[in-house]
Amino acid sequence: MRQAFDEMSITDGQVRPAYETLRRWLDSVPHDVLDHRRKEAEYIFRRIGITFAVYGEENAQERLIPFDIVPRIITKNEWSTLSRGLEQRVKALNLYIRDVYGRREILKAGVVPKELVFNNPAFRPEMNGQKVPHDIHVHIAGIDIVRTDPDTFYVLEDNARTPSGVSYMLENREIMLRLFPELFAMHKVAPVEKYADDLLATLRSLSPRGGHEPNVVILTPGIFNSAYYEHSFLADKLGVDLVEGRDLFVKDEVVYMRTTEGPKRVDVIYRRLDDDFLDPLVFRTDSVLGVPGLMSAYRAGNVTLTNAVGTGVADDKAVYSYMPDIIRFYLGEEPLLPNVPTWRCREADHLKYVLEHLPELVVKEVHGSGGYGMLVGPAADKAQIESFRAKLIAHPDNFIAQPTLALSTCPTLVEKGLAPRHVDLRPFILSGSDKVRIVPGGLTRVAMKEGSLVVNSSQGGGTKDTWVLDT
Amino acid sequence: MLSRTADNLYWLARYVERADCLARILDVSQRLAYTPVSQGSTANEWGSAVLTAGCADLFIERYGPLEDATEENVVSFLAFAPENPASIRNCFELARTNARSVRTALTTEMWDVINSAWIELRHFPNRAMTREELSRFLAFVKETSLRFDGATFRTMLRNDGYCFARSGVQIERSDNTARILDVKYHVLLPEKERVGGPLDYFQWSSILRSVSALTAFHWVYRDSVKPWLVADLLILNRQMPRSLASCYENLSRHLDEIAGAYGRQGPSQRLSRSILGRLTNCDIEDIFQNGLHEFITDFITDNNKLGKAITEQYLT
Numbered sequence: 001m002r003q004a005f006d007e008m009s010i011t012d013g014q015v016r017p018a019y020e021t022l023r024r025w026l027d028s029v030p031h032d033v034l035d036h037r038r039k040e041a042e043y044i045f046r047r048i049g050i051t052f053a054v055y056g057e058e059n060a061q062e063r064l065i066p067f068d069i070v071p072r073i074i075t076k077n078e079w080s081t082l083s084r085g086l087e088q089r090v091k092a093l094n095l096y097i098r099d100v101y102g103r104r105e106i107l108k109a110g111v112v113p114k115e116l117v118f119n120n121p122a123f124r125p126e127m128n129g130q131k132v133p134h135d136i137h138v139h140i141a142g143i144d145i146v147r148t149d150p151d152t153f154y155v156l157e158d159n160a161r162t163p164s165g166v167s168y169m170l171e172n173r174e175i176m177l178r179l180f181p182e183l184f185a186m187h188k189v190a191p192v193e194k195y196a197d198d199l200l201a202t203l204r205s206l207s208p209r210g211g212h213e214p215n216v217v218i219l220t221p222g223i224f225n226s227a228y229y230e231h232s233f234l235a236d237k238l239g240v241d242l243v244e245g246r247d248l249f250v251k252d253e254v255v256y257m258r259t260t261e262g263p264k265r266v267d268v269i270y271r272r273l274d275d276d277f278l279d280p281l282v283f284r285t286d287s288v289l290g291v292p293g294l295m296s297a298y299r300a301g302n303v304t305l306t307n308a309v310g311t312g313v314a315d316d317k318a319v320y321s322y323m324p325d326i327i328r329f330y331l332g333e334e335p336l337l338p339n340v341p342t343w344r345c346r347e348a349d350h351l352k353y354v355l356e357h358l359p360e361l362v363v364k365e366v367h368g369s370g371g372y373g374m375l376v377g378p379a380a381d382k383a384q385i386e387s388f389r390a391k392l393i394a395h396p397d398n399f400i401a402q403p404t405l406a407l408s409t410c411p412t413l414v415e416k417g418l419a420p421r422h423v424d425l426r427p428f429i430l431s432g433s434d435k436v437r438i439v440p441g442g443l444t445r446v447a448m449k450e451g452s453l454v455v456n457s458s459q460g461g462g463t464k465d466t467w468v469l470d471t
Numbered sequence: 472m473l474s475r476t477a478d479n480l481y482w483l484a485r486y487v488e489r490a491d492c493l494a495r496i497l498d499v500s501q502r503l504a505y506t507p508v509s510q511g512s513t514a515n516e517w518g519s520a521v522l523t524a525g526c527a528d529l530f531i532e533r534y535g536p537l538e539d540a541t542e543e544n545v546v547s548f549l550a551f552a553p554e555n556p557a558s559i560r561n562c563f564e565l566a567r568t569n570a571r572s573v574r575t576a577l578t579t580e581m582w583d584v585i586n587s588a589w590i591e592l593r594h595f596p597n598r599a600m601t602r603e604e605l606s607r608f609l610a611f612v613k614e615t616s617l618r619f620d621g622a623t624f625r626t627m628l629r630n631d632g633y634c635f636a637r638s639g640v641q642i643e644r645s646d647n648t649a650r651i652l653d654v655k656y657h658v659l660l661p662e663k664e665r666v667g668g669p670l671d672y673f674q675w676s677s678i679l680r681s682v683s684a685l686t687a688f689h690w691v692y693r694d695s696v697k698p699w700l701v702a703d704l705l706i707l708n709r710q711m712p713r714s715l716a717s718c719y720e721n722l723s724r725h726l727d728e729i730a731g732a733y734g735r736q737g738p739s740q741r742l743s744r745s746i747l748g749r750l751t752n753c754d755i756e757d758i759f760q761n762g763l764h765e766f767i768t769d770f771i772t773d774n775n776k777l778g779k780a781i782t783e784q785y786l787t
Contacts, residue, residue, distance in 0.1 A: 046590070047583060223571045232574035242575050247475050258474045260631060260785040261733050 004406040005149045006420050007072065016150075018073045018469060021186050026070070031417055037179050038069050038413055044175055066462030067172060069179065072410045072423060072444040079190075079440055079468045082145065082153060082427065085337030087436050088327060090141050090429045093160055095330040097137040097314050101127045111329050112322050119397075120319075121367065122161075122312025124275060126282060130299060133208045134433035137308035140199070140270070142166075145337070145425040145442075147408040154340045154405070156424060158323070160315035161307060162272050165443040165463075166428050167230035170195060170237070172443075172465040188470040190440040195428070196237035198439060199270075202432035203238075206304045207267040214267035217241045217257065219248070221273050221289045231272050245273075250293030253300040268304045275309050317400045318344060318366045341403060345396040354401040355392065358385050361401045362453075363392065376453060378404050407453055410464065412446055422447045424455050425466065440468035476576050477635045478786035483569040483577075483585070484623075484639035490562035491616035492647040493549050494609045496520050499681040501605070504542060506673050517545040523654045523681075524549055526557050543599055550608065551597060559612055563592050578626040581619065588615040631732055634725040635785070641725070642778050645718035648705055649774065651681050653767045659698040675701050682713040702763065703755040715770060719747040722777075729785070739780040746773050 008019040015023045026034075045064050074082075099106050100117050101124075107114050117123055142163025144156040173192050177184060200216070207214030220231035222244050235242035247257050248266065256263035271278065277287040279294040297303045313319070319326075321342040327335045343350040343361075354361060363375040375388040392399055409420035427442030444464040445455035455461040500520040518537030521530045526549075527537060533554070534544045552558045567589040570582055577585075588611075595608050620640070627633045652659070658674040675696045679685040684704060691708060692700050708714045723743045730736045758766050 047586065048579075223568065228571070232571075236575040241473050241476070243473060244475065247473050258787075260472050260474055260477045260635075260729075 004420070004422065005147070005408045007147070007408050007410050007423075018075045022071065022073065022183070025183060025186065026411070026418065034069065034413055038067075041067050041069055041175050041179055044178070045171075048171070065168065065457045066448050066460075067175065068412045068421075068446055068448075068462050068464045069176070070411050070413055070418065071176060071183070071465045071467045072425075073187075073467045073469060074425075074441070075469055076471060078153075081336065083438050083440070085153070085155075085335070086143055086427055086429050086438060088331065088333065088336050089143060089155065089158070089323070090138060090431055090436065092323070092327040092330050093138050093141065093158060093314050094136055094431060096326050097160075097308070097311055098132075098135060099330075100313055101130060101310060106326065106329055109329065111325050112319070116318055116322070117313060120313050120316065122275070122310065122316065124310035124313070126295065126299075127308075127310040131301070132308045133206055133301065133304045136206070136431050136433065137311050138314070139202060139206060139306040139308075139431050141307075141429045141431070142426045143429060145427065146340070146405060147423075147425075148405055149408075153337055155323070155337050156340055157317070158315040158320060159426075160311040161274065163426070163428065164227040164230055164272075165426055165445075166195065167233040168463045169428070169439075169441060169443045169466065171233070172463055173441075176465045187467065190468045190470045192439045192441045195439045196234070198430055198437040199234070200238045200240070201434075202430040202437060203240075203268050203270055203306060205432035205434050206306060208301055208304050209267055215257075215265060216268040216270065217243045217248075217266055219243055219245070219269050219271040219273055221245075221277065225272070227272065234270075240270075245277075245288070245290045248291045248294070250291060250297050253293075253297045253302055255291070255294065255297045255303045266303060268306065270306045275312065278305075278309065316366050317342075317364055318346065318397075321400060340405060343401040345392060345399040345401060350401075351392070351396050354399075355389060358389060360404060362404050363388060363399055363401045366398050366400060372458070374454075376404065379451075379453075404453070410444070410446065412448070412462075412464075414448070414450075419450065421450070422453050422455065423464065441466040472576070472631055474786055476573050477632065478782070479569040479573040480576055480632050480636040481639035481781070481786060483566050483573070484636040485643040486562040486566040486569065487585070487616050487619045488640045488643040489557065489647070490559045490566070490612050492643070493524055493557075493559050493562070494612035494616075495681045495683070496523050496651075497546060497549055497605075498609050499677045500545070501542070501602075502680070503673060503677050515540055517542055519654050520545055520549065523650050524557065525650055526555060529555060546605060547599060550605075560592065563589055563615075576632050578622065580622040580626045584615060584618045584622050631729050634729045638722055638725045638781060641718045641722040642774060642781075644713055645715050645722075646771065646774050648682055648713050648715060648718070649767055649771050651678060652702070652705060653764075653771065656763050656767060659702050659763065671698075672696060678705070682711075684711055684713065687711060699755055699759065702758070706758065706766075707750060707753075707755060716747075716750040719743065719750055723747045726781075737780075737784045739777060739784050742773070742777045742780050746770070746777065 007016065008023060009015050042064065045067060096106065106112050107117065138160045140163065142159040142165065144159065145153050146156045147153050169192060203216045204214050217240055218231055218235045220228060220242055222228065232242055241257065243257055249256055249258065255266040257266050273289055276284045277289045279290050279292060280287045281292050282295040298305055298309065320339065321344050324335045324339055327333060343354050345351045345354055354363065359377045361377045365373040375384065377385065407422040407424065410423045411418045412421040423444050423446045425442050425444050427438060430437040444466040446462045446464055447453060447455045448460060448462045497520065500516045503516040515538055518540040521527050521537055521540060530548055531537065534540065548555055548558065550559045553561065555561065567585050570577060570585040574582060591611065600608060623636060655674065655678050658671060675698055676685055678701055679688050682705060688696060688704055691704060691710065694700060704711050704714060706715050709716045709720055711717055726740050726743050730740050
């Protein structure tokens with residue numbers, strides 16, 4: 001693998017213009033001062049209780065995501081390319097989902113193979129022919145972006161179900177403002193705090209009932225969910241109720257919440273609960289997290305669920321590989337953000353190539369997430385590669401493969417001082433009935449281990465504040 | 472507001488208050504146990520601490536009869552035992568679980584108190600503590616409830632959520648005061664009065680101490696500690712924040728505020744008013760005449776009833 005592109009310096013000693021001020025500042029501050037501020041940040045995070053859980057871990061309930069105090073900088077120009085590309089992509093995702101549960105033009109045209117839809121475990125036949133309020137399915141999307149050189153941003157993954165991480169984007173900025181006010185004085189950083197207002201405006205625009213203030217709630221699986229902090233954080237920022245399934249009930253196809261003053265009608269549910277658990281009468285019957293009858297209210301058009309049910313049909317890694325075609329099909333435009341070249345192991349010639357080049361490829365499960373169940377060829381030993389080969393041959397449909405990208409790096413504070421670490425970026429795209437909103441920035445995830453390409457927090461990845469410069 | 476949110480606030484406040492009460496009980500038991508005059512006494516102060524804390528059944532099941540209770544097993548049972556759902560440690564755990572569930576209804580300051588206490592709690596050893604460690608621990612618990620009350624008072628919006636939280640405190644607090652009286656009522660009875668008996672004096676003053684009212688007693692009555700005055704202070708005196716009358720005055724006010732905001736009175740308002748009426752329209756002599764013990768037992772029953780009524784009316 002070639003030397004990765006470092007976003008601060010093109011080559012040693014030569015600093016990219018956007019980073020010049022930051023570089024000078026970093027050079028002027030002693031390492032122990034930085035280290036001290038890092039500890040301070042960690043202390044604040046723990047005090048506020050910004051924790052997440054890794055499933056299946058002992059004492060999992062309270063872990064901190066490592067926070068790196070060196071910000072990641074994106075220029076205004078770069079951001080404008082990105083945001084146009086993101087908007088285009090989300091529009092296409094929405095049209096695709098609407099089509100898949102509607103007229104299925106794209107299947108008839110043979111652009112996307114039928115099996116990808118109908119054999120997809122995230123496909124919800126319950127949604128066939130179902131109109132959703134305002135024809136929008138993916139109201140909140142997180143699109144993962146990686147970078148390999150100064151000019152190329154790839155989309156790595158679409159998250160169209162319940163993408164998380166936005167609380168870190170907001171809290172990271174808060175902490176940075178608190179710890180490094182002087183740095184903000186030296187840069188013109190576009191603010192991100194508008195996200196809460198944008199989200200609320202988006203959710204309100206989706207209400208199925210006109211004529212009065214909609215009652216918006218956030219539905220959480222509860223305090224044992226790994227992203228619970230984020231759910232409560234968002235409810236707080238939006239000033240809406242954070243409800244659990246047991247707080248809601250359905251009567252005559254209308255959703256109500258139990259309040260101290262009696263039942264109150266609910267219009268929009270920003271649910272942070274997977275489809276499977278939403279309604280035990282329709283999906284998993286053993287779900288105690290959901291609301292019996294919710295789907296009947298939804299189908300009657302009396303409540304909006306964000307995101308809509310069944311959006312998972314658009315965001316697995318097999319569909320991903322068709323996204324450029326999907327964009328062309330619905331929008332008649334060329335994709336503004338390219339995909340990472342992807343081999344679909346379900347196709348014989350692709351599989352053949354993948355099996356021949358395993359040591360240099362990254363192989364991912366089509367329905368996997370969180371960095372689980374993947375093979376990073378260059379980092380794997382022989383035994384790992386051989387066991388993966390067996391899995392691939394047994395279930396080729398379950399896998400896709402991509403070249404091992406030299407993900408860009410950003411300087412990161414580690415024990416020995418500043419060192420380059422690989423990063424990605426997850427911006428959040430909000431689609432309301434009125435317009436698409438994107439706050440400048442997103443969540444930068446960083447692989448804290450030297451050389452590691454896995455940025456997922458469940459695998460020890462950390463986060464950084466992401467600065468989009470306003471000049 | 473969501474019923475569950477109100478429920479979480481109510482219980483969060485109750486658990487913090489309960490932890491505080493337990494710390495006071497342990498504090499006083501420790502003091503009594505080390506008082507020279509108690510050495511010859513047959514009464515087991517540690518056993519009565521368990522009684523006051525209201526978890527005698529579980530204790531007996533685990534450690535045997537209360538007469539044989541020792542400092543070591545009572546302290547570990549009331550302060551740390553994971554199997555005692557009402558141990559101080561569990562109160563803090565439950566308080567934090569409730570707080571996490573209603574993060575959005577708490578101010579940062581309130582959350583900070585609960586979360587920091589929960590983190591701090593892990594620094595205290597699980598093994599038997601030295602006396603010094605125990606004192607430090609009890610001080611920490613009391614400090615936490617003070618900080619929590621302070622944070623609530625200073626930062627929380629005065630809305631229905633505030634009223635539910637404060638109602639939880641008052642229900643828990645009056646229950647605690649009543650149970651202290653219930654366990655010790657015999658030393659307050661007039662026929663036991665032998666002027667100047669040093670053991671009795673320690674018993675009376677320890678009751679006052681367990682509700683932090685020893686100094687207050689002297690300010691209110693300007694008299695030496697007398698059992699009927701102790702009873703008067705803890706039951707009827709409205710200036711005394713832990714007295715039953717004061718708790719119910721506050722409780723009725725908070726419940727009325729909720730009813731006012733929602734435009735509807737209900738069973739909890741009626742019950743609370745009737746209990747307050749009983750605490751207002753009598754003096755301590757009436758109570759002694761009709762039986763102190765019966766009065767307290769009835770109160771505990773009614774207080775529990777009110778707790779249930781609040782739950783049914785608002786929290787489910």
